[in-house]
Amino acid sequence: MSLHHHHEHSGEGLVAAARGALEKAGEQWTEMRSDVYDALAGQPKPASAYDIAEAVSKARDKRVAANSVYRILDLFVRNNLARRVESANAYIANPHPGCRHDCIFLICDGCGKAVHIDDDRLTGALIEAARGAGFADVRPVVELRGMCADCSGGGE
Structure with missing residues (x-):
């Protein structure tokens, strides 16, 4: 099966799934981590740490340093609660924090929206090619840029 289908969480269900995944990994869900996750999940497109x-x-209602946020975002990425969009140096909440897949991002050059798809066949082929070239612990980062249906006039 090339495409992986799973339940994508949103709203309070997303926060509960993220909290559960982080605690299962042995990490604490602190008030600051909760606030950072809420802010991340509330972004309409990938957002920078700033x-x-x-x-x-x-x-x-008080200043929070971007360095503190970077550390928390790195923790979220390590524990699959968030994804880093490399080309934009930005982050996006993972809508299925309990599921580990190498996401393929489709990034709109018009509005900046990022959509992700999971295609284990494609990312698996990339991993195998890298292993064939002698690389280990490969983590595919695939980003495709173009125009979303709304920006290209294809959306209604």
Whole structure:
């Protein structure tokens, strides 16, 4: 099976799934981590650590340093709660934090929206090619840029 289908969480269900995944990994769900996750999940498109720090600062009514947010985002990425969009140096909440897959991002050059798809056949072929070239512990980072249906006029 090439495409993997799974339940994508949203809203409170997403926060509960993220908290459960982080605690299952032996990490604590602190108030600050919760605030960062809420800010990340509330972004309409991939956001920088500075964007998230600004959102958390507004929510807490006190300044939060971007360095603190970077550390938490790195923790989220390591534990599959968030994905890093490499080309944009930005982060996006993983809508299925309990599922480990190498996401393929489709990034709109018009509005900046990022959509992800999972295609284990494609990412598996990339991993095998890398192993064939002598690489180990390969983690595919695949990003395709183009125009989404709304920006290209294909959406209704």
